[in-house]
Amino acid sequence: MSELHLHHLENSRSFRILWLLEELGVEYQLTRYERTNSYLAPKSLERVHPSGKSPVLEVAGLNPKDLAEKTSLIESGHIIDYLMAKYDTEYKLHPKVDAESQAWRDYDFWMHYAEASAMPALVMRLVFSKVVERSPTLIKPIAKGIRKQVEALMINKNIRTALDLIEEKLSKDKWFAGSEFSAADVQMGFFIEAANAGPGLDEVRYNSTLNWLKRCQGRQAYKAAVEKGGKLEF
Numbered sequence: 001m002s003e004l005h006l007h008h009l010e011n012s013r014s015f016r017i018l019w020l021l022e023e024l025g026v027e028y029q030l031t032r033y034e035r036t037n038s039y040l041a042p043k044s045l046e047r048v049h050p051s052g053k054s055p056v057l058e059v060a061g062l063n064p065k066d067l068a069e070k071t072s073l074i075e076s077g078h079i080i081d082y083l084m085a086k087y088d089t090e091y092k093l094h095p096k097v098d099a100e101s102q103a104w105r106d107y108d109f110w111m112h113y114a115e116a117s118a119m120p121a122l123v124m125r126l127v128f129s130k131v132v133e134r135s136p137t138l139i140k141p142i143a144k145g146i147r148k149q150v151e152a153l154m155i156n157k158n159i160r161t162a163l164d165l166i167e168e169k170l171s172k173d174k175w176f177a178g179s180e181f182s183a184a185d186v187q188m189g190f191f192i193e194a195a196n197a198g199p200g201l202d203e204v205r206y207n208s209t210l211n212w213l214k215r216c217q218g219r220q221a222y223k224a225a226v227e228k229g230g231k232l233e234f
Helices: 014-024 043-047 076-087 102-133 140-170 183-195 207-217 220-229
Strands: 004-009 029-033 056-060 070-074
Touching: 004 014, 014 076, 014 183, 014 220, 029 220, 056 076, 070 076, 076 102, 076 183, 102 140, 102 183, 140 183, 140 207, 183 207, 207 220
Parallel strands: 004 029
Antiparallel strands: 004 056, 056 070
16 A cells, blocks of 8 residues: 555645646555535545645655554645655756755745745635625625625735736746746646636736646646546636
């Protein structure tokens, strides 16, 4: 049995870890979870980790007192860092730590930017859309009005700012860490997929970003992740 066990929730950040495991070509066990009617994670995930969220990567052998015991790792960035340190010893998917290296600085920046600056506005937009969707008929017009105001005042501007920064980067470099695909592309992929949902991104304004997305979706590891974990749908 593999020492790795990924608990994957559909349409969630855990797609990153599934995709990265395929890129690494390591053996792992996969358990899939469906969202509830309220678009939340099922209670069964709480039995894996108290946070009740995904991704959760169970790893055997981290406890020196009991090598068979599995340690639960959470948070996409933390799990990615662990996988890079453990399995990418030839630095095929991440650059060596080097403060003088542009590739490493770019890699490290986008690894953090994905969750710290890019994702919050998208999460807020999703929350408001679900509030409107589940509001009673009489309340729905009011909920729509509130969502429209919040999106106009806060959400849309922050999303555009992130996308413009991304477009500027990808208009100069093929991948987020420069000329080579890396785990930073995996980390940023979820945000760009979500931002491109619905009507999709402006094909002129975000041409380089959309071309990057096509390159990602054309990778065999990405296709394998979709086959095993389901396509991202927002």
